[in-house]
Amino acid sequence: MYCKCGNLKDGRRVFDEMSHRSAASWNVLIYEYAMSGGFCLSRDIWGLVKQMQIDGVKPDAFTVASLLPLCGTQNGNWAFGREIHCYITRNELCSFLNSGSDLYVGSCLIDMYSKSKNLVMARRVFDRMKSKNIVAWTAMIVGYAQNGVPEEALMLFRTMQSRDRIPPNRVSIVSILPACSSLAGLMEGKQIHGFSVRTEMNNDASVSNGLIDMYCKCGSLKSARCIFYDDSFCNDAITWSSMIAGYGLHGKGEEAVLLFNKMLMIGIKPDAITYVGVLSACSRAGLLNEGIEIYTLLTEEFGIMPTMEICSCMVDMLGRAGQIDQALNFIKSMPMNPGPSVWGALVSASAIHGNREIQDLAHESLLHLEPEIPSNYVSISNIYAHSGRWDFVAEVRKQMKERGLRKMPGCSWINVDSKIHSFYVADKSHPCSDMIYSMLDNLIITMKGVDVPVLFHVCFRNVDDLMYSIYHLNAQMTKLF
Numbered sequence: 502m503y504c505k506c507g508n509l510k511d512g513r514r515v516f517d518e519m520s521h522r523s524a525a526s527w528n529v530l531i532y533e534y535a536m537s538g539g540f541c542l543s544r545d546i547w548g549l550v551k552q553m554q555i556d557g558v559k560p561d562a563f564t565v566a567s568l569l570p571l572c573g574t575q576n577g578n579w580a581f582g583r584e585i586h587c588y589i590t591r592n593e594l595c596s597f598l599n600s601g602s603d604l605y606v607g608s609c610l611i612d613m614y615s616k617s618k619n620l621v622m623a624r625r626v627f628d629r630m631k632s633k634n635i636v637a638w639t640a641m642i643v644g645y646a647q648n649g650v651p652e653e654a655l656m657l658f659r660t661m662q663s664r665d666r667i668p669p670n671r672v673s674i675v676s677i678l679p680a681c682s683s684l685a686g687l688m689e690g691k692q693i694h695g696f697s698v699r700t701e702m703n704n705d706a707s708v709s710n711g712l713i714d715m716y717c718k719c720g721s722l723k724s725a726r727c728i729f730y731d732d733s734f735c736n737d738a739i740t741w742s743s744m745i746a747g748y749g750l751h752g753k754g755e756e757a758v759l760l761f762n763k764m765l766m767i768g769i770k771p772d773a774i775t776y777v778g779v780l781s782a783c784s785r786a787g788l789l790n791e792g793i794e795i796y797t798l799l800t801e802e803f804g805i806m807p808t809m810e811i812c813s814c815m816v817d818m819l820g821r822a823g824q825i826d827q828a829l830n831f832i833k834s835m836p837m838n839p840g841p842s843v844w845g846a847l848v849s850a851s852a853i854h855g856n857r858e859i860q861d862l863a864h865e866s867l868l869h870l871e872p873e874i875p876s877n878y879v880s881i882s883n884i885y886a887h888s889g890r891w892d893f894v895a896e897v898r899k900q901m902k903e904r905g906l907r908k909m910p911g912c913s914w915i916n917v918d919s920k921i922h923s924f925y926v927a928d929k930s931h932p933c934s935d936m937i938y939s940m941l942d943n944l945i946i947t948m949k950g951v952d953v954p955v956l957f958h959v960c961f962r963n964v965d966d967l968m969y970s971i972y973h974l975n976a977q978m979t980k981l982f
Contacts, residue, residue, distance in 0.1 A: 504533035524561050527553045532567040542571045542578050562606050565589055569609035572617070579617035586610060604632070608640045615644025633665065639673040642680075651680035652914070652921040655689060671702050678711040682718035684914065684921070690715045691724075703733065710739045717747030738769055746778035754786025761795070773808045780814035789822040806836060813842040820850020825859050841871045845880075852884040860884070868900075875906040 503512035516522070516530050531549050534540050546568070550560060565585050572582030589606065607630050614623035627633070627641045638661045645654035658677045661667050669677070674697055681690040694712055697703040703712070709728055716725035729736070729744045741764045748757035761779045764771060771779075776799055783792030796815055799805050807815075812835050819828035828847055832839050844867040851860035864881050871877055878901045885893040901907075914923045922931065931937065 504529070509533060509537060522556065522558065524558050524564070527558055528561070528563045528567065531564060535567050535571055542568075542581060546571065547581065559592075560588070562603070566606055566609050569606075569613045572613045579613070579619070582610075582613040582617065604630070604634050604637060608636045611637065611640040611644060615640070615648065618648055620644060620648055620650065633667075635661075635667055635670055635673060638665075638667060639670075639676055642673060643676045646676060646680040646683070649683075651683040651686075652923070654680040655684070655686070655921075668700075669696065671705055671708055674702060675707050675711045678715045682715050685719050687716075687719040687721055690719055703728075706734050706737055706740065709734050710737075710743050713740065713743045713747065717743070717750055720751075722747060722751050722753075736769075738772060738775065741769060742772070742775040742778050745775060745782065749778055749782025749785055752785050754782040754788045754791075757782035757786075758788065758791050758795075770803075773805070773811060776805075777808075777810045777814055780811060780818060784814055784818035784821055787822060789818060789824070792818045809837065809840045809842060812837075812839070813846050816843050817846040817850065820846060820853075823854050825851055825854055825856045829859055829862075839866070841867055841874075841877070844870065845877070848881060848884065852888065855888070857888075873904065873906065875901060878906060 503509070503515065512533065513530065516526060519526060527549070531546060531553075534546050534549065540546055550564070550568070553560060553564075565588065568585055569582060572578045572585065589610075607626055610626045611623045614620070614626065623641065623644050627637065630637055638657070642654050642657050642661075645651070645657065654677060658669070658673070658680075661673075662669070674693060677693060678690065680686075681693065690712070694703070697708050697712070702708050709731070713725045713728050716722070716728070725744065725747050729740065741760065745757045745760050745764075748754070748760065757779050761771070761775070764775070776795070779795055780792055783789070783795065792815070796807070796811070799811070800807060812831070815831055816828045819825075819831060825847075828850060832843055832847065835843070844863045847863040848860060848867060851857075851863060867877055867881070878897050882894050882897040885891075885897065912923045912925045912928075914921050924931065928934070929938075
């Protein structure tokens with residue numbers, strides 16, 4: 502009662518005065534310490550667990566379930582998670598049978614390993630579970646979606662329904678939509694939208710917000726706008742922020758600013774994410790004056806301390822407008838030390854406008870903050886190459902080689918018959934790669950030999966012939982897969 506009323510100090514006092522403490526007593530205190538967020542796992546909470554065992558009370562499934570969510574954070578606590586997993590195995594706390602506590606502990610383990618970016622162990626725990634409920638499936642789907650493996654997330658989402666006959670709930674719907682966004686899978690997103698309509702989950706604000714974000718990132722701004730103006734659910738700050746960011750993503754800065762002003766008029770208070778969205782929209786659309794006014798509103802009228810992301814947007818906006826010196830002065834006046842995103846924005850802007858002095862300064866600052874990120878070296882090398890500064894290109898490449906850094910190659914993909922095929926640069930791992938390269942060679946020869954508009958004019962007598970040929974080519978490409 503004391504803890505739920507926000508008085509953890511009196512709750513601890515009652516605990517200390519108890520003459521006999523059971524596992525439930527310890528579990529309540531450990532859980533409240535974990536949920537408060539103001540205590541260190543290694544120093545405070547882990548000490549409680551040790552004292553619990555010294556007093557002769559054995560941690561149970563509820564204890565470990567309270568601790569595991571803290572072990573997936575970015576503070577290096579995953580080592581505690583592995584220790585807890587070993588304790589679970591030794592004491593057979595999670596036999597992976599069909600019981601509520603076992604399923605919950607298993608789901609917590611999946612979540613912990615996923616947040617620690619250890620998908621191999623997360624999948625191993627998932628596969629060992631003899632019976633899986635919607636919580637376990639969703640935990641594994643979220644793990645794939647948040648760790649850059651969206652195709653596996655979609656595949657698991659389909660398997661959950663086809664094999665185990667488990668229908669998605671609101672949480673699983675919200676969890677899978679980012680995977681559709683990552684793959685630009687508009688068709689899959691529409692199917693999930695249709696399911697949410699049939700099950701009346703589209704009236705939920707979180708589902709609708711996820712759909713707006715998905716449609717914007719998949720290029721269907723019209724569909725996102727239809728959901729935004731639907732009266733079946735109440736728009737919250739996240740809804741407005743998602744739509745503003747969507748406008749900015751599509752280069753519609755004026756619409757984003759109008760929507761932002763309308764949001765203020767009806768009394769919805771924007772948060773830092775809203776400001777990032779509208780400032781990014783102003784940056785992409787070249788609305789420098791509007792962006793400066795919004796930043797002034799943020800800092801002076803609302804008294805909000807700008808975040809690193811907001812400052813990055815301002816530097817990017819000033820840089821795109823050619824105000825390189827002003828961007829550098831803004832960085833010097835920031836209320837916090839500039840991060841990699843700030844210097845990265847200045848590197849790009851100074852390269853576009855040919856300011857080599859500030860470009861070198863930003864480049865040096867960026868590599869000083871993130872010396873082990875290969876993408877920084879590659880992007881800077883490309884900028885130098887574009888401006889013909891080959892001596893700097895060689896120096897950057899030399900630094901990468903000395904540090905043993907190698908950038909992961911980008912990939913493209915195509916979805917054929919619900920199966921995703923990925924391709925890298927000069928990739929020949931696909932079983933049909935010989936046929937694919939043969940067709941590409943033929944296309945390149947055709948494109949080099951005849952001007953494309955002339956080719957269409959000569960080869961196709963009317964629109965029907967053109968559409969038939971495109972359909973025929975598409976059918977041939979589909980057969981390759």
